[in-house]
Amino acid sequence: AQSVTQLDSHVSVSEGTPVLLRCNYSSSYSPSLFWYVQHPNKGLQLLLKYTSAATLVKGINGFEAEFKKSETSFHLTKPSAHMSDAAEYFCVVSDLNDYKLSFGAGTTVTVRA
């Protein structure tokens, strides 16, 4: 079965500085990987996805993630944080064996003015 580990439960950054959210995955088969964002009192929204095409994936709102098979990682980055990026971020994995989505525990991002 597949699983993900989000290495940071909370990340605090200053507005205008880079954001890095770390995610490691475990999968027996070729995985598909996703990042979802959840703003306070809102539903989860898909940020970006990797499905075995380009290893550098660009998403909405300036976010991107790089799939590194050798490191079993799928870290999420943004060059310059905005106040509106304050939210909960979930790394998610699925594979062709299970077809289920497995969510990480989430990383809370705080953006300081």
Next chain:
Amino acid sequence: EAEVAQSPRYKITEKSQAVAFWCDPISGHATLYWYRQILGQGPELLVQFQDESVVDDSQLPKDRFSAERLKGVDSTLKIQPAELGDSAMYLCASSLGQGILTGELFFGEGSRLTVL
């Protein structure tokens, strides 16, 4: 923009009482999911419907939880009786076809349950 509708947004109940949550997916989405999100954790799938049929309910505590999607459109998740450990956010999501394969699920804003 089409959205997944859920109600109620908040529910406070006493243990042993019955509670029900309702979800209306995006029009045309054949697949509907109910997830439970305990505070500080990621969502966990409770049940998945394809039209009116249950595709996966392996993680649904069937002694107290039930879910239905009678006409393949909206869905109801029921808990009877509620227990303290059921306090969580209940998320409904929908997708076109097998959204699980592409990860493109559309989530509602959730129903937060507090059991006293």
